[in-house]
Structures are given as structure tokens and as C-alpha cells.
Amino acid sequence: MLMIMLLLAGICLKSNGQSGLPPSDIQKRSAKVRPILDFAIANGTFRPKLSMQDALKVAEAYIDKQHIDISTYWLYRVIYILSGDENTPDKDTLPGWHFWWVSETGALGDYVEIFVTMDGRANRSPSM
16 A cells, blocks of 8 residues: 555656656656556456465464474564566566564574465575
């Protein structure tokens, strides 16, 4: 929602000719937002196919199956993102939920990241 609001605010400012950003910054921002907009247009909605709650169940099942001990971790952040390299074709860019568990100790590099795609596949992102 924040990205949509920023995009709309930018469009409004640009249409009034009052945008404070240099043209190169505007192009960079729109290049990052464009894949999200294209994905939403292709699916007819911004709403994810897989809810966050269902994706969390998939991530927890993956953690159990992989025998990852997260008993001393807490869920720090969950975000809906497009995963992949922005320089690769759209087919390599996957939308999904990124879950990030952090250790109670707060030790640098002691975390668990799981990415769940919209088709319910989970993968662990490597940590330090």
C-alpha cells in the first residue's frame, strides 16, 4: 500500500510540475515499482494469492521438516516481496512472503530466513 501511495503522490506532484526529485531518481523508483505493478495487472489484484497466515504455516512446516531449531528465536519481520534479480526476465521474479526469525541472543548473523512463494514452496535463505 505504501508503494502505491508513493507512486500516486509522485504522479500527482509530477503532473503539477513540482516534483523535487531529479528525473534519474524518478526513473529508478518507477523501475523498482514497475514489476510489482505488472504482476498486479497480470493477476488483476494486488492481493497475494497465499495469505500471510497460510504462508506462515508453510514456513513452519518447512522448519519442522528440515529440523531447524528455532526454539530460541522470535519472528522479527514478515514482508511481501518480489524475489529475484531485477535484471533478469520477469519469469525469474517470484512474489512471496519473506519470514525472518532472529535469535534471542541478538548475535550478528544468527537468524533464520524463509521465503514462501505464492504456490506454497518454501526455501531457506542462507545466513552468515
